[in-house]
Amino acid sequence: MFRAPVGMHDVLPPESRAWRDLVAAFADRAERYGYELVVTPIVEHREVFERVGEATDVVRKEMYDFTDKGDRALSLRPEGTAPVVRAFVQHRPTVPWKVWYVAPNFRYERPQKGRYRQHWQVGVEVLGPADPDLDVEVISLAHGFVRDLGITKVRVLLNSMGDAGSRAPYAAALRDYFLGHAEALGDEFRERVETNPIRVLDAKREDWQDVIERAPQLTEHLSATEQEHFEVVQRGLDALGIAHELAPRLVRGLDYYTSTTFELAGDALDAAQNALGGGGRYDGLAEEMGGPPTAGIGFGLGIERLLIAAAAEPGGTAAPSRRVGLDAFVVDHLGGLEAAIVLHELRESGLRADRAYGGRSLKAQMKAANRSGAPYAIVLGPEEVARGEVSVRDLETAKQVPVPREQLVGWLQLRLAPPGAAE
């Protein structure tokens, strides 16, 4: 028997209902903010990703790489930003370019709770403006969406990585500081400091924490411009009533970030996988990909983690226990084409209808009608059809009434309309 590859999973009904609702809610909110859908390939030239994170685990150890039949070195997308920026550079749409996406990401690592080899993200990217007001908008979009899902236990962690000018000297200062303690902390520590001293800031190793906590902070080394930008972002969030915490050691897992970075920490999740998502500015990335110097900002949120977090809260969105969606279920006690014709009419007039198949007994069809969640069963029997009628049974009250065949659609539409919608 075959099964899905390690760390990958299927999403089936009824769990997929929550999935569908989540994506719909995200699309709805993003569009309210002026974003439009972008769809990019799940495969890119490997260099697209290598460009964004040569020093990161995501690119160094976790990429799904392969060579195609034309000897091209390709990779499955490990994160959402690089493909969108590549598309921006390729097509040069006018700025500001505001897009949202829902897409799978692939990372070759050992799966565990809330961590999969294929996981899905919803997210947005904006290319163009370096305006700090945009940082606030993007963070409020992410925050608002998470709240839409009924997730209340969420903290917005905020940091600034500085620009290229302030970051290089900071990285050097940090390296010196860390190397001063490397003797005591061993080879692994030294190695990681050499590779990327900034990344060491968010290491979780207990025995490193003392040294890390006393390390010089990014935000102390910001240029005046960056400092000002960071403060405008904080004031903007305050103005919108979005609580946030400064997290000076928040270092995102990708190298392209500059300036504002943020993470949404879900406290209903275990500490190990508590990141619902995160993002930040990447003002140098478009240029690095061969495009014009263009500021950028975005975030990605993990769908699987959002669903875990939502399920952990009483008010969180959960799959409805009863199947929703159908308006009517056609029960055929005739045989022949009559049932198919009635169904066709219902569906063509915009109603949602289904039936049972395979000539099952009336009893079995009624059971199926009940299970379908439809409020009405449309019973077609010889007696009704002879009179030019159908029997419509209200499955809630068990009251059954004859309805003239040609009035069926109108009869249903009248009763299915939400209260007050008629006027």
Added chain:
RNA sequence: GUGGCCGUAGCUCAGUUGGUUAGAGCGCCGGGUUGUGGUCCCGGAGGUCGGGGGUUCGAAACCCCUCGGUCACCCCA
């Protein structure tokens, strides 16, 4: 990549110190008279006990390997 725990019907699980044809609940299918669901009653289908090897007269139970799941580390969504 490293380590802990766990693999028995579609799902959740029983299975007594290794001992005959491996069980339950839920779900599914059918029936409870001639055209009607949700409750109830009856019946049925469905399992190479993850796979391979070994120990034994005898293995779902014990041992080894392997695959898979899960959790943790690293790192991340």
